Amino acid sequence: MIKFFRNMRRRSLTKNKFYKYLLYAIGEIVLVVIGILIALQINNYSAYQKERYKETVLLSNLSNEIELDIQQIDNSTKLSTERLNRLDSIVQSLKNTDSIDKLNFILQSFELVMDQYFYSNSGIFDEAVSSGKMSYIQNDSLRQTIFDYYRNADESDNDGTTRLITDELITPLFIETLFMSAEGFSSLGMNVQDVSDLQSIDLEALKSNKDFWKMILLKFGSNQEQILRWQQIKVRAQKLNQQIEKELNKLKQ
Template identity: 60%
Template sequence: MIKFFRKIRQKLISEKKFSQYLLYAVGEIILVVIGILIALQINDYSEQKKERKKEQVLLSNLSKDVALDIQQIENNTMLSRERLKRLDSLIQLLKSPENLDEDRFVRQSYEFVFDQYFKSNSGIFDEAVSSGKMSFVQNESLRQDIFNYYRNAKETYTDGTTRQITDEFITPLLVEHVYLNQQGLKMLGLDLEDTAGLKNLDAKALSQNREYWKMVLLKFGGNQEQIIRWRAIKERAEELKQRLEEELKKQK
């Protein structure tokens, strides 16, 4: 092809057809420019195609992580509600303290120190932010929704407060009013009846103990507040997951 154009140029020069040669030269330059533009366009299309592929992988992985968040919240909510039901059944026994099985009551009261905590599965999002891959998400509105979701999901002040209440208030109150007796020592496998000089659990006194009921209120209030907070995160997660799936379908 190059030899062909060269022959045409040489022929025009030898025949001294300068005006035609000039037109030919201009035409040749235009063809070269068009060729370069076409090559750039093909290369740009190829790069865009690669970026869209990366975007689809990112959106798919984010959708999977959000699904894990939803599953975690559902599991946490179920476990917390079941625990509160068991504790409610336990404290109802104090209505008839004279018939209370102290050993069983002390043993089952240990559930007061257990809680569920939510931790967002944000590995894919965190890596995408640090590496700049979030720029692959073309849909500006969707990208903002992703950032808003994770910013909200990571604000675990409710879980943090619940953990603090359990560690600093519930556990000490539980030890003082439920475990600091002969049944509490037995539960730990300690035979210190003669050494410790502690009495058996007084169920009637416990049923009228304001500190004990303060502990109950803190436990139920904290866990119920967590459940409300998790429900709000779950609603956001479900909305985001739907948007991610819709964007994937649109691209495919």
């Protein structure tokens, strides 16, 4: 009888050990799973933070490029406006042709074949597009606005038209009405009076020369249209930079 109870006790202890081992094993498994989940969460958070850092860097660099566009527009507008003012002074000087130095008049008139052109600073944007980095920007609306800006800010149609007008219309008129004169060649350091029959420029006749006034009209019209177009791009650039700044502030929170 004593032996029977002893065996019962031994089996009971063995069974308890098995249950304890099973509970321990289950506990270990649970802890491993929890550890894995925590590690994945940490890795995901770390990856998310890295992506947001890359987004912040990209947006900051794009904002700097757009600011360069704004500065370029301001500078080009200033230079073009000053050029038009100087050309207007040349035109106004024709009121009293007797007081005009003809050689200086020709030299100043070279402003007619000069222009400013706007080229968007798109290096960061172009690299981001080619490398797929634009996907870093989570805000779909902002990302599309950036694409729209660069598509429209790339060399404007007005600049292309201005270049065409200057090269194909104004330059031939400039050569014919102003440069084909003794003073025109003198402006290049050449004295051709002894080898040609080119006459001194007739400034009084120039005042009624329709080709001259056509040239003036084309220059003022194309340049003023350019300036208007640049200001439109500037407004878009300023609004875009405000949106980028707002997004950067969100990322910093």
